[in-house]
Amino acid sequence: MEAVSGTNLQLSLPSIRSQKIEGKIRRWNGLLRLSPRHRNDLGLKVTQLNELQWRRGRVSVPVLHACKDPHAPALQSGNLHSSFDENWLLKNKGEEVLPYLNERCIFLVGMMGSGKTTVGEILSEALGYSFVDSDKYVEDALGGSPVAQIFKQFGESFFRDNEREALRKLSSITRQVVSTGGGAVICPINWKYMREGVTVYLDIPLDVLARRIAAEGTDSRPILDSESGDAYTKAFTGLLSLSKKRAQAYAKADAKASLQHIATKLGLEDLSDITPTDIALEVLVQIEDFLQCKNGISVP
Numbered sequence: 001m002e003a004v005s006g007t008n009l010q011l012s013l014p015s016i017r018s019q020k021i022e023g024k025i026r027r028w029n030g031l032l033r034l035s036p037r038h039r040n041d042l043g044l045k046v047t048q049l050n051e052l053q054w055r056r057g058r059v060s061v062p063v064l065h066a067c068k069d070p071h072a073p074a075l076q077s078g079n080l081h082s083s084f085d086e087n088w089l090l091k092n093k094g095e096e097v098l099p100y101l102n103e104r105c106i107f108l109v110g111m112m113g114s115g116k117t118t119v120g121e122i123l124s125e126a127l128g129y130s131f132v133d134s135d136k137y138v139e140d141a142l143g144g145s146p147v148a149q150i151f152k153q154f155g156e157s158f159f160r161d162n163e164r165e166a167l168r169k170l171s172s173i174t175r176q177v178v179s180t181g182g183g184a185v186i187c188p189i190n191w192k193y194m195r196e197g198v199t200v201y202l203d204i205p206l207d208v209l210a211r212r213i214a215a216e217g218t219d220s221r222p223i224l225d226s227e228s229g230d231a232y233t234k235a236f237t238g239l240l241s242l243s244k245k246r247a248q249a250y251a252k253a254d255a256k257a258s259l260q261h262i263a264t265k266l267g268l269e270d271l272s273d274i275t276p277t278d279i280a281l282e283v284l285v286q287i288e289d290f291l292q293c294k295n296g297i298s299v300p
């Protein structure tokens, strides 16, 4: 056997899935781990560090020392594309988290534009849960008028009353991912409802939010529509003032998925390279950590 030493050896796994070992690869906090038995299946004996780092369809193995079996797939330097795919990882993580959730709902909280709907839909699919957008639930309950129209016609407090009622009803249903309205966290009784499930805060930097909202326009977002300036300035100014008022409320969530933290984990400099699926995966990782800690199980 040939011994190989290095600090960041990269491993060619061109057909990892076809080798039917996929179910044995687990993802923990952004790292993929291969069980010792399946490391052997690949002919790789990593003796000191056994974590595969996952980054965008590439897998690298930081090792201090490894041995290569001459009959095994190539162990070589250089970036090689694996056939892992994000959706498979997500599904796998979902299956891992489901027993901890025990049918409880996930309530996504966060500022408007933080991706609660986009990420929530992906999460619900991975978990086999249904998906509900509480803004849409309120709109439907009030005959289909858009939120902006409800604000205009009846005022914010009327909307908040209906939002509260929506969350009360939704909290009695199991197996769903709920995307909550950005301001739902300010009403204390909503926390009582949302605590029936697991709450997760999507923590997205304000400039990213403002860019997303500016791209869509602020017309459908009555809370921001009173600001002046171009779409980005309106969005950023309004979000800054709201975030100061709401920071403590968002911090009450059981778990947090932070865009900045995901970027650090994945080694990405540009936050726009992070996909909604990456965020959904992080949500599942954070939920699992939270529920394991809550149940007194130490997280490896």
Ligand SMILES: Nc1ncnc2c1ncn2[C@@H]1O[C@H](COP(=O)(O)OP(=O)(O)OP(=O)(O)O)[C@@H](O)[C@H]1O
Pocket: 110, 111, 112, 113, 114, 115, 116, 117, 118, 119, 135, 179, 180, 181, 182, 212, 213, 216, 274, 275, 276, 279
């Ligand atoms: N990770 C992402 N990367 C890029 N764009 C995203 C990402 N997540 C969401 N978006 C985009 O940002 C916009 C807002 O997303 P979304 O509607 O999911 O947010 P939300 O939190 O549900 O907003 P609101 O509370 O206002 O309903 C959409 O145009 C969506 O496509």
Ligand SMILES: O=C(O)C1=C[C@@H](O)[C@@H](O)[C@H](O)C1
Pocket: 111, 112, 135, 147, 180, 181, 182, 183, 184, 220, 221, 222, 223
């Ligand atoms: O942040 C907010 O206060 C809001 C967010 C949206 O989801 C809607 O619930 C509504 O536009 C108010």
